[in-house]
Amino acid sequence: MPADNIAAPAPTSGTGRKTEMPLVRPPAVRGGEHPFVCSSDNNRLIAYEHRVKGAFHAIEPCLRDISALRHDADFVNKAQRLVREQLGFELPEALLDDSWIEGLDIGRLHSWCTFETYRRMSEDFYVKGPLAGGEDAFQAFIEECGFHLIDVTPCADGRLAHVISYVLRLPYGPVRRRSYAGALFDVEDSLEKWVKTELQRHHELTPNAADQPTRYLKVAVYHFSTARPDQEGCAAHGNDTAKAAAAARERLNAFREGVENTYCCGASIDLLLIGLDTDNDSIRVHLPDAEGRMDIEHSISASELFEASLQARGCEPLEWIAEYVRGEQQRGGRSVPADGMVRFVSRLLLGNLSQIDYVRRFHNGMYGDLGHQESFIGTGIGFEEIQLRNLTYFAYLKTVEEGAADLDVGIRIFSGLNVARGLPVPVVIRFDYHGSVPGARERAEERCRRLDRALRERFASLVADCKLHTLLMVRDVVADSAADTIECSALPQRAEMH
């Protein structure tokens, strides 16, 4: 999408969803004024956000137009033309053909259009790489900082889905992302990932050779809302920010202790705790001290850094910020960690300055959708292509049995967003697999179907009311190709329509 197409995002109210009370916004800062902000990145990112979210937001108005036409003589052709113009694709004929007999199933159409829009954005992501770039330079940078892999666990909340590409401005490819409710990642699973990474360094010398003195860096990102602290904080921690931070830190420490106790000979990892204000995407970094300890009370605020560096001119941004970070750490009476950690954190803060500017420029300094406004639920393992805020409610799980609590929260959110207005909940079930392992695809497909069955069993009353639709997809991460559709319940089989 060309930059001159950039406009204000489709207003949330246009989707028919609940709008929120007006809030006092921070003073608007004109974009491009801050010396450390990268305006070209911001323009590229807002174009992508507009294009993708605009496509999802266009679904409801389009269906409303179609609905108004339903008694027209040439309905099917007129409807298809409308959809082609407004959404860029055609509806499956099976969804329109018998509408003069059975009436138009708007709910089914809505889910199908949501799935199709997702499928197209997902394919676009893997085929064209609209957010790709900078991978090699980033890997070189982190190795200079003393790390070989960055593993980030944000909260699974949809308002943190853009944390890698937008909030921290990191390339999504080399950074491992595993979202969990409350940022409470699975320690055993993380240990397995760590083991796999270390063995790869021994066997394949990737991302670097095992004899290089670098470490695995695990980052957890909790979140809060300064504007509505009691309503729009982290649901998994009852909107209690201190609790969210302490729980994430505890999990980080458990992971490190697990590595140290399980593998002797000095095996260890580095840790970092970050808080995110979901109102305006500014972060605060709990920099570890020289002994690796992080303080919940003490953090370095990107918002304060933004103000402090407004007049910085004629300097190297990373160096300026590193000095600021050291100063802040010392002002807090804490020891300064290794240079590499300071440098890495400085890069995160630098990236975040651009994101602060982004929200100020394009979202008036505070998002219009402070609360949940996701378009669909994503569940299973995968979804690397979801790099946008508030697009997807994510439940990372292998089975409904283990992830029931997260799914229940998602269904509750969509009961408000969709079901209350008569629309079904669209759920994308997705499992990534390693195509290099024989039978892996078949097992991923079987996982999809098993999860689908368990989901339909758990939410049987929604299914009975046609208020839940599922799209089943698998993706080969080794081939790095687009995801393949296995099944879509919104696409009616003749037998299912009655």
Add this chain to the structure above:
Amino acid sequence: MPADNIAAPAPTSGTGRKTEMPLVRPPAVRGGEHPFVCSSDNNRLIAYEHRVKGAFHAIEPCLRDISALRHDADFVNKAQRLVREQLGFELPEALLDDSWIEGLDIGRLHSWCTFETYRRMSEDFYVKGPLAGGEDAFQAFIEECGFHLIDVTPCADGRLAHVISYVLRLPYGPVRRRSYAGALFDVEDSLEKWVKTELQRHHELTPNAADQPTRYLKVAVYHFSTARPDQEGCAAHGNDTAKAAAAARERLNAFREGVENTYCCGASIDLLLIGLDTDNDSIRVHLPDAEGRMDIEHSISASELFEASLQARGCEPLEWIAEYVRGEQQRGGRSVPADGMVRFVSRLLLGNLSQIDYVRRFHNGMYGDLGHQESFIGTGIGFEEIQLRNLTYFAYLKTVEEGAADLDVGIRIFSGLNVARGLPVPVVIRFDYHGSVPGARERAEERCRRLDRALRERFASLVADCKLHTLLMVRDVVADSAADTIECSALPQRAEMH
């Protein structure tokens, strides 16, 4: 238990379970006649089998005796004395106290006694190590053979639970065992285990250093019944032996291919396929050829080896068998694999000769219980202490959602064995954990409870009829201590009794 206490095992009919039609048995061979058989091992093993299985088999007769006493004046004291004498422990008072009002809940008593007997045998196993020994010599032996770890997947059928300690005469400690229905192990899970093993070699130099030119050996054991091929074969493969063998081989090849494709630089593993005749415990080994290919049609029979070696005198058994193995392989027109593989397989065959003798001596050449006669269902992850045949129906799983098919088979078996006679199904839920990882115990306990809930949901009608009881246990594999009980549904809470 002293050797002179060895007697015929408690007859299966004594448990009140169904006995089977008499079958034509192979000619009885007197124990100790075969030059390669280790009689002292056999005596030690039969003593253990008698002691443990005898304890389980004593439960029903004891409860029958108690039942006859139920209207006696001094019932509680008399009952406790009986149980102490016959089972070696006391009943919880809560199970007897109100029996004069509510009647004796024999079903609950039966499950509780089964759990207590299991708990005691499990504790005995970890504390006293009745089957331990020979670990270091075995590790040295396999490394000479060119392997650093032996990973065996038998079918989860209870008639293969003794495959490590009895059928193959291997020390259970260094050998990794993962049972799966139909021997169809999870390739992704196996890859993770392989990765963990290889990293340990790099980091901790255990079991040996990564620069040693040894390999990981994966063994799959399928099974069949020569006496009742159409009823007592592998249920997971519809009693089709060729299908069972082919499916296990396919899974082995998939694992090897997965390792080779995922880790470059010549990473690979060795494979071995074994068939077990569950009537008499004789094995057949599908020796790979020099290129690692295994032939379903061609195998080396331990029964034939037993006969062929009857007169072998004044020779080194392993060398004699290795020569035999090479000859058999060449007679089949197949190339001979590396010396190490031949030597290792020879050791398996040598061990199996003792087991063939064991079944001939102590079980008249063919087991009285050709079919399922398990005492309880074991589910979760763990159960290293189960090294006895037909004691446990095993369902290795993390969630009911994934393992439903295996659990359904187990419940069906116990519906015949127990429920049809009015007795509940005793299910032990167990998760092993690594105590070195903070929070691992709590997560294992939570896994137990989650599995318990899901199990009770799936088999709700059994629960409603009080025909399902569960014992929840966790065990720290790092501390290598006995398992801890978390909960036992057979031990009534006052509120639960009504």
